[in-house]
Amino acid sequence: MKRRDFLRLSGLAAGAATMMSWEGLAAWAGEVDAFVRGPAVEDHPLRQLSPHVWAIIAPDGFPTPENRGMMCNLVFVDTSEGLLVIDTGASVQIGEMAIRQLQRQFAKPVIAAFNTHYHGDHFLGNAAFAAAFPGMPIYAHPQTVQAIAGVQGDLWRRLMEQWTNQASLGTEVVVPTASVAHGDEFRYGNLLVRIHHYGTAHTPADICIEVVNDAVVCVGDVAMDRRIANMDDGSYLGTLNAYRQLERNARAKIWVPGHGQPGGGVLDWNRELFEGIYQSCERAVAEDLPLAEAKTRVLSDPRVASKASETKGFESNIGKYVSLAYLEAEAAAF
Ligand SMILES: [Zn+2]
Numbered sequence: 126m127k128r129r130d131f132l133r134l135s136g137l138a139a140g141a142a143t144m145m146s147w148e149g150l151a152a153w154a155g156e157v158d159a160f161v162r163g164p165a166v167e168d169h170p171l172r173q174l175s176p177h178v179w180a181i182i183a184p185d186g187f188p189t190p191e192n193r194g195m196m197c198n199l200v201f202v203d204t205s206e207g208l209l210v211i212d213t214g215a216s217v218q219i220g221e222m223a224i225r226q227l228q229r230q231f232a233k234p235v236i237a238a239f240n241t242h243y244h245g246d247h248f249l250g251n252a253a254f255a256a257a258f259p260g261m262p263i264y265a266h267p268q269t270v271q272a273i274a275g276v277q278g279d280l281w282r283r284l285m286e287q288w289t290n291q292a293s294l295g296t297e298v299v300v301p302t303a304s305v306a307h308g309d310e311f312r313y314g315n316l317l318v319r320i321h322h323y324g325t326a327h328t329p330a331d332i333c334i335e336v337v338n339d340a341v342v343c344v345g346d347v348a349m350d351r352r353i354a355n356m357d358d359g360s361y362l363g364t365l366n367a368y369r370q371l372e373r374n375a376r377a378k379i380w381v382p383g384h385g386q387p388g389g390g391v392l393d394w395n396r397e398l399f400e401g402i403y404q405s406c407e408r409a410v411a412e413d414l415p416l417a418e419a420k421t422r423v424l425s426d427p428r429v430a431s432k433a434s435e436t437k438g439f440e441s442n443i444g445k446y447v448s449l450a451y452l453e454a455e456a457a458a459f
Pocket of ligand 1: 247383384
């Protein structure tokens with residue numbers, strides 16, 4: 126249907142709505158829903174990070190109507206067998222934008238996708254890749270698969286529509302098709318890819334993906350660069366533990382976060398911020414101080430204070446994340 130025909134049809138239907146049966150109206154609404162689709166997302170360039178790893182780095186940390194949900198980094202691995210995509214973006218339009226960039230740069234298909242966790246900015250682009258490369262496996266931790274198939278999938282789809290003022294409309298939830306576990310290895314031609322999972326960190330079901338040949342590790346939202354993390358489903362202690370394990374078990378010259386710039390110092394930056402938040406709360410709990418006092422201490426901790434101005438989302442989120450750290454410290458002390 127062309128847009129002009131659609132507009133004509135909606136005009137007709139609006140006039141006829143009073144005469145239509147509920148069934149007719151519902152069927153019509155369903156058709157409109159399938160037709161109405163948010164606009165394309167503007168092109169964001171591919172950047173090469175290492176011999177085989179490329180990325181589209183999102184300039185923004187949070188979704189807005191202006192950025193149309195472009196808030197999460199998408200990573201691509203160039204193997205002799207085809208391309209891998211790690212995190213697919215926050216909408217079908219973002220996935221399609223990424224595919225446009227890939228087709229300009231590479232003459233090869235995408236052969237597998239990985240979703241690092243079940244937050245929508247990391248999996249809602251699955252629809253675009255599944256449509257363009259039918260049958261391609263989409264890998265995730267089993268609890269991520271379950272969450273996207275359950276409440277989280279549709280919840281995030283609807284939230285993204287609200288945050289982008291409907292720009293992501295038309296995005297369908299495509300659930301990962303296969304589960305991976307800690308230690309799993311995939312060989313694509315001469316490239317080796319290894320999965321890491323260390324229990325609850327950013328969510329209970331994060332995977333980090335090591336591109337062994339290039340010493341690049343995609344950490345999803347387990348670590349961020351100059352952005353505060355959504356810790357509602359996560360754990361500060363679990364995240365700090367994951368950093369220790371990753372440093373022990375993976376060889377990384379470059380850590381690629383889900384948000385912010387890739388580099389060698391990503392874990393160090395985030396560790397300092399989280400230690401500043403968590404350890405201040407831990408001491409406040411040990412001294413029986415209330416939450417408000419813990420917050421004052423967090424804000425004056427030099428590890429936190431030095432990052433406040435450069436951290437996206439700091440002002441609006443720090444209060445909530447101190448509460449979460451305080452609750453976790455209380456539970457740990459119990
Ligand atoms: Zn994210």
